[in-house]
Structures are given as C-alpha cells and as structure tokens.
Amino acid sequence: MTSQKIDHKRSKLSKTPHPRNWFWLGFGLSGVAMLSATVGALLAVSFSLTPLLQRHLTREEAAIFSKGGSITRSNLRLPELTRPVNVLVMGMSVLTTDVRNPPPEARNLSYQAQVNSFDGLSDVMLLVRFDPKTEKLTVLSIPRDTRVEMDGVGVIKINASNVNGGPAASARLVSQLLAGVQIDRYLRVNVEGVQKLVDALGGVTLDVPKDMKYVDETQHLYINLKKGRQHLNGDQTLQLLRFRHDGLGDIGRIERQHVVMGALMEQALNPATVTRFPQILSVVQSNLDSNLSVEELLALVGFSAKIDRSNAQMLTLPGEANNISVKRHDVSYWLPNYKRIQEMMAQYFDQG
Template identity: 60%
Template sequence: MTIQRSSAEENQSGKASKSSKRIPLAHNSKSGRWLWFWVGMSGIAMVSATAGALLAVSLTSTPLQQAQLSPQDEAVFDSDRISGGVLRFSELTRPVNLLVMGMSVLPPDIQNPPEETKNLKYLPQVNSFDGLSDVMLLLKFDPETKKIIMLSIPRDTRTEIEGYGVKKINAANVDGGPALTARTVSNLLGGAGIDRYIRINVLGVAKLIDALGGVTVYVPKDMKYQDDSQHLYINLKAGKQHLNGNQALQLLRFRHDELGDIGRIQRQQMVIRALMDQTLNPATVTQLPKVLDVVKDHIDTNLTVEELVALMGFGVRTNRSNMQMLMLPGRFSEKGEFDASYWLPNKNGIARLMAQHFGLESEQEQQGTATDPHSLRVAIQDSTGGDRSNLRPLIRALEKSGYRNIYIAKAWGEPLEVTHIVAQQGDGESAELIRDTLGFGEVRVESTGNLGSDISIQVGQDWLQQKSILEKSLTP
C-alpha cells in the first residue's frame, strides 16, 4: 500500500505543504497565554543561538542518521522540506508526522554482536538499532492547529507486515528497519503519511534523562522485578520522587502487572508529560547541543539539524494543554484466541481517532463531534482517599446531565490537587462538556485513565471544595 500524505497537507496542486502558514508566537489558550507568549519570544533568541551550536555538534561528531537507506526506503518518507531554509529559529511550514521508535537490542538481535558481549552469563543491551522496537510513537507537530499529538502504538499490536505476514508490530524493524516500520504503521493507521523517523536505543534513553537533569514523577506503586538473563533489575518505591536515568528506565520498562504493556504505555505517557513540563523551555533548549553530544551515538534519524531546530522551537511555543497523548484503540486478545498474546486493533476506533486528530477523512466518523452522553463510558477514579459515599453527588450531577454509563474504577494512586478529566479515547470535546457540567477540573487528552472508559474522572482535592456547592444545586 502506498503511503499517502494526510489530507491536511494536500491540495489540488499537491504543494499545500509549502504554502502552509507558519505558526504564530502567541496562543489563544485562556490560561497562561501571556506567559507562553513571553516564553516564545525569549525562546526565539535562545533557540537561534542553539541552532549554531547544534550545527557544530552535527558536523564534528557522529551524523544524526546512522542507517543506510536504499532509494526505495528513502522514498517511503516525505522528502518535502518541513522547515524554513536557513539555520536559525526555523519555523515549521506544514504539519509533520514523526515516527519515534525505542529500541531494546540484545546480542541475538544482530548478526555480528560486539566481541565484548560474548562469554557473559547474561544478555547485555547492545548499542544498535537492529532489534525490536519495543516503544513506538507517532508524533504530529501541527502549526495549523498549534498542537502536538502523540499516538502510542503497543508493541504487541497484531498487524500485517508486508512480505512477512501477520505479526507483532515491533518485529517490523527487525524485518526491514525504519522504512518497513513506517509502511506498517501507515497501513495500520489508514494511510497516514510518515515524514521522518527517529530511533533511540535503551542505552540512550537513560543518558538522555540524565543529561536533562533527571525527571520528577509519581511512581504509582512499588515495582520490583529481576531478570538475571538480561541483567534487568527493577526496584522502585511508590510515591513522588526525582528519578535519574537508570531509575526512570526502570519505571519505563516495568510491565509485570495486570495491564502488561498497556500499563507501561500509560507510565511512558506520564514520564513524557513530566519531561515536557520540566525541560521543554527556552533555558533547557540552550543545553540541547550538549545533550545531543551525550546521546548522539544512540540516535538514528533522517531529521536534519535544521528540521530538529524547527521541531524544538515549535515544542517550546506550544501550550501544554495543546499536547495530547493518545493510544491505539483496541483490546487484549483472550486466552487461547491466538498462539500468542496480542493487542488487537479496533478499525472503527482507529478511523475515528485518525479523523479527529490526524486529518484523515473517515466514512464512519465526522471530525469534531462529541459522543452522545447516554453512550459515553465514564469511569470515576478517586485520588482523595475518602469514602465512596463522597462521590455520590458527583455521580448524581452526571446522571442529571444525561450520563448513564458511570462506574467507579480502581482508585488513582497519585494524590491530585486538581481533578483530571481524561479523554482516554481522544475525545477531547466530550471531556470538555463534562468539565462544563461539573464546573471544575482540568481536561487532559491522554491515555492514563481507566482502560475501558471513554472519559476517566480522576477526582482531586478540588472536588472536596466543590462538593457542597454541587449538593446544593441538586437539592430540589
């Protein structure tokens, strides 16, 4: 199947990408728009200076692209320019889809493993890009909507890999590298165009987080796991804490609970959002040449330095409420359904998600329509530690507004000051309607909520303040 550009990039002449408007510096967000305006303004000067340093790094060290792609493989990716033509604070000129792959590579994954990996009593991680892509994300940077959309694709997704049959999607990189992976992802997502790719191996992730100064995140529960065969040791205690690169990697790799790889994806989204909040600012951007120099040996990408600067600049100027994290719709395979465990993609759900967030037309769904409240699955996850009876006024208020499919799910482990109204399936409009109904809370388009829900309400301390007000409104 030929990869097509998304509809947002096309017009009759086929050159809409080159005439798209550049992203403005200010945003229309009600909260913090002036803060982000000045962050963007100061970011111009800082990232402009950073661009030259990035160029110096790239010219004096290992190139950003380490893979050798054939002309056929290169043709998989859209070769049109995605940024301005000069190395400065270069702006995006069109929407960009970036395929990100996290590689976990062991000696058996590659044909000629390094000599130092032999005769060991365990399988060490190898600095290579030839293994399974155990993390797979499709990021859309959209200067038209001023959003960054991140779609997580579970490693166990069952799909067709051209020339190799139906397999788990993480095998596509082993079978054919980034080009085959891009074709596979495109086919899975209804023909979404893939503009560029970036691969980073597991050794680079820890170095990257260390270079960024670590990450403060809430570890949702005690995590302990030991695998001597891979020299993998995970030992984390629950609670909010500052993790170094190795500790963050333990959190990212842990998958031995009831949700398996899906739970790991949820934790990945938590860490990514925390990293964005802590490091995606002009001050940190100036340190990126040094960061790139630390991790360059562990990165392979067909992004140019110019394009990397454009994506960095766009990230600095994007309001955090416009950073949305989704997960491929689907379900776990049942025991005995297949010869292995899979994540089974939901075609209708994918079509709806791609129409709403990636601009692909869908016959099943129309873009920008909220789900009927009667059919919406609403999960309530308490983080306050109170009695369930405290949630009754919340449920009554939702029922009064027409929501019928409401249930109390497993409590949210992290104590929250502000309630999160999570659009688990990417339906941000329905989440906004619930917030308007309740009159409190913060909408988040991400996949950290209850897996079976459309919207998860993670109840925070602000609910305790609003409870009496809501109870009065419900009194006849």
C-alpha cells in the same frame, strides 16, 4: 488482576488525553538541549544539514518519506515548519540476543545485556503530527502487539516490522494500517540512551509511587527502589521505567513513564541544563537514528516547546485485545478496528 480488568483499564486509560507520553522521551533525547533559541542557533551553525542517520537508506526507502516535499524554511532565528508533518517515532529496547553481531564488550556474556542498537523490536511506536496551521500536536500510540500482515513475511505483531525491514518497512506498514496516511520522517530512540541522558542532565527528581523490588538474572536486571520523592540517577530511573511486575503490568509501566517524562521535561527547562550541553549532545549523537536533518529537528523541537500543552492530543489505535491460537499456542494480539481507525485518521490527520 484478570486480563479482562486490565484490558478495560487500558481502554479507559487510552481515552484520556495526557500531556506526557513516550513521545517526550524521543524528543527529550533529541531536543533536551535545544529548547532555547540560543542553543538551537549554535547547533544550526555547528552541524551540517544532513540527516542524523545511523542506518543508510536506499533510494527506494528514502522515497517513502519524501512524497510530501520540504517541511521547513529558515529565518534569522530558528527554522520553522511550513506544513503539517507526520513523524514515526520508535522506542527501541535491544538485547544481545536480538542482534546478530553484538558489540565486543557484550559478547560471551552469561546474561542478556542491553546494547546500543536500533535493530530490535520497537517497544514503543507513535505517529506524531505537528500542525503549524492549527498549532496542535497529535500523538497516536500504536500498541506493540497490533496484528498486521507484512509483505513477504506474513502475519506479525507490528513491533517486529523494524526487525524484518528497518524504519522504511515500519513506515510503509504503519501507513497501510492508518488508511494510507503519509509519513514524512522517522525517528528511532535507543532506550539504553535514557540512562545516559538522565546522568547527562545531572539526574531527575520525582515521586516513586511505591516500593519496587525485582531481580532477573537472565538480564542482570536488579530493581530496588523505595517509595517517595527522591533524586534518581540514570540507573535508578531505568529501574523505574522497566519495572512492570505488579497487578497492572504494562499499564503501570506506562503510568510511570508519564512521571519520568514530566521530570525530564522540567529538568530540560532548567537554565543550568545548557551548561551540560556537551554531555547531552554526545548522548543524542549515539542514541538517535533519524532521517530528519538538524534544521528539521530544530523546527520540530521549537514547535513542540512553544505550543500550549492543552493542544497536545493523545490517542490510541482503536481496537481490542484478544488471544489467537497459532500453532497450538495462544498469542496475544491487539486487533485493529479499521472502521474506527478510518474515522480517527479523518478527524485528526486530515486523511479522508
């Protein structure tokens, strides 16, 4: 398939609202065991209200997220949102070669292993708006190849902003890209945690769309799945998510992500999931980094669980794919259309 045809399909796909996206992966990791009021109440009691931080934020970095003030209020049941909230969600996939100090068990390996870290490229970047006034949820997907200019660094792909400055720098850059929109909180999800989450849930049942076979010795990536409906464990689910070696490339992988997210949400709503709470909680604690407090996280999860899925609007950053020559090498970028971005932000994010 030519790049033009793939770009056309990407454009067509991005215009179609879909109730499932990588967003559900982030909140699957953080909220899969908190969808019932009972479990939510237990969490509120057992945790302090400090942020779920894996990374310390300086005062200057924390100030980027605090301009809008408080976002929740407590009542006798679950905490509630008091105003519209914008959360930057980043999905991290980090290899040993992406970090300076890999964990001891991952050192001196002959291949690139996945590591439990938040310091790499953000393969997925979403701005999610929770609006209690309209009872709508809006998810804006920002392509990882989006071309931006970062202070002190120069022209980069936006997925490298986390490497060059962490979540606060990413939030500042995303705000500049999106007509100055306020970003209230961030949430980073380690993709390695998907495998652990699925295993903690007891696996997921879904349809594998076709036979998939691929080997990459440099990462010890071995994909071998058969077509059909089946029950997958964590490793098999990760194989499905990582496969992209067909004519559709990343577009095909996005479609498979939708399938997995649907299966995860269905499993999360299963009453038996509550019995697996300790295992799920362990995954959340080690594979999520956020400056959301537990109270705020519960408010967001509670809001997401009760809204009508028809009120979940999925958007993609307006722009076009293009190759640009950089130092005699062609680099693929997503070039933002700033006029259309401004119109979109005014319509969906009250920015204007």
